[in-house]
Amino acid sequence: MPSRLDRTFAGMLDIKKIRADFPILNRKVNGHSLIYFDNAATSQKPQQVIDKIVEYYTLYNANIHRGVHALSQEATDLFEESREKVRAFFNIAHTKQVIFTSGNTHSINAVANGAHAFVKKGDEVILSAVEHHSNIVPWQMLCERVGATIKVIPVLDNGELDMATYHQLLNSKTAFVVVNHISNALGVTNPVKEIIDAAHEHGAMTLIDGAQSCGHMKIDVQALNADFYTMAGHKMCGPTGIGILYGKEEALNALPPYQGGGEMIDQVSFEKTTYAGLPHKFEAGTPNIAGGIALGAAIDYLNEIGMDDIAAYENELLIYGTEQIKTIPGAKIFGDVTDKAAVISFNVASLHPYDIGTIVDKLGVAVRTGHHCAQPVMERYQIPGTIRASFAFYNTKEEIDVMVQALQRAVNMLS
Known part of the structure; x- marks a missing residue:
């Protein structure tokens, strides 16, 4: 089995090889390639674990x-x-x-x-x-x-x-x-x-x-x-x-x-x-x-992959995802600080997070919506819940681009 320690270039994981280990990433959801951004709820499992x-x-x-x-x-x-x-x-x-x-x-x-x-x-x-x-x-x-x-x-x-x-x-x-x-x-x-x-x-x-x-x-x-x-x-x-x-x-x-x-x-x-x-x-x-x-x-x-490399790559996804979500008019990120995991919790204007989450799911994008079993947090910010996109080391910036396009489409439909 080829090592997942191979790099496409210095310091970067070979994400293509890593993604090949996760059979669920080949799934289609509503006719679209699955983009799984609900890793804070549960991570996907590589074939080696299965x-x-x-x-x-x-x-x-x-x-x-x-x-x-x-x-x-x-x-x-x-x-x-x-x-x-x-x-x-x-x-x-x-x-x-x-x-x-x-x-x-x-x-x-x-x-x-x-x-x-x-x-x-x-x-x-x-x-x-x-x-x-x-x-x-x-x-x-x-x-x-x-x-x-x-x-x-x-x-x-x-x-x-x-x-x-x-x-x-x-x-x-x-x-x-x-x-x-x-x-x-x-x-x-x-x-x-x-x-x-x-x-x-x-x-x-x-x-x-x-x-x-x-x-x-x-x-x-x-x-x-x-x-x-x-x-x-x-x-x-x-x-x-x-x-x-x-x-x-x-x-x-x-x-x-x-x-x-x-x-x-x-x-x-x-x-x-x-x-x-x-x-x-x-x-x-x-x-x-x-x-x-x-x-x-x-x-x-x-x-085998290395926790330091996982943390570094997921931080890249966090930075990129944060930048892209901020391009959506009316987007507000909760917990927008430097020291955080690859989790972006946000809302768009006055739109209900559930409505947005339902629409992007039809486009194959899995995000979590609601209070995330943390109701006191939502009460603190006086909101019903948030949209939460959470990344893992098998995700890509290209997937983030698709998510942002789906979010924009949902916002246009609901506005």
Whole structure:
């Protein structure tokens, strides 16, 4: 197989070869070539990942960790090899700190559900105003349960967090600080290192939601020093139904398990049950074995291309896309700052984003419209939602041109 490290010229990925790995990009939608700009919702999967899922069910299908027969041992080895790939990819100190979950939302809930170990009555939990619902609701549930209070870091007009207010919010009652690394609604990259360090100075725990960062930038969890960091496999070219929870060893040991059942136990009697050690303490029941193994294949694929090259190329798409969208009369971009991911959230004049999204879909262009599971963001800007175009390393500037033409056509039809 030719390497995806080949370049058409110095420093540039061979996008033609990369696109050939993604069979869905050959699809037609409403008679037009598919242009997929909904990568913030889920990334497409290369053939190498799809093949790994088929290979597992064809050759290795068996439950893991429990059998002495060959299939079980082979499946276990492949699943644990993926855990090691995750460990290395995010610079995690030990594989026992890699918890496989069903997704990013599951990872957050696993922490929030057990966070009564860290958050007591009268304490405060700080969230940001740009959080996804899945990083708001679990913490509301926790605070209602234990009698704690939520404080919110405001968002400025440009989409950046009001860091001056954040530092004012921190106090002796702050027990947990929870923010996303990159806003799914705006694409803005938050200063998570500053947020984490300031929280720790006040003795608070931290969780960083990495759903939008894990497939688009190099992440070093030890350098960030967050107590917990969550990832979504399906947003980094892996399959759906697989996620990752990272935690510092002492934090994971202090966190009670989210679910009970097989695999997460040490000894069970009707009088008392003791739990298994990490990571199995948090992995009750049969996991998504095929998904875990295929996530390892996705990591291999991303490593072959190189995360630095992915980030650089996607930034080129971001700059170009921003310039082109601004040529549309009446276009307004929300979160138009320098430090952001390849996500452009925008509206055109007073036109409803849903109407525009419906028309461009008829022309084969897939964008996301609505509040993006971030209703507080939309309330902040007093809008019903936005059109969100989110790019990945298999997209092209030519596709952006087609999208802009489709957007202009939609605007002309609706005006």
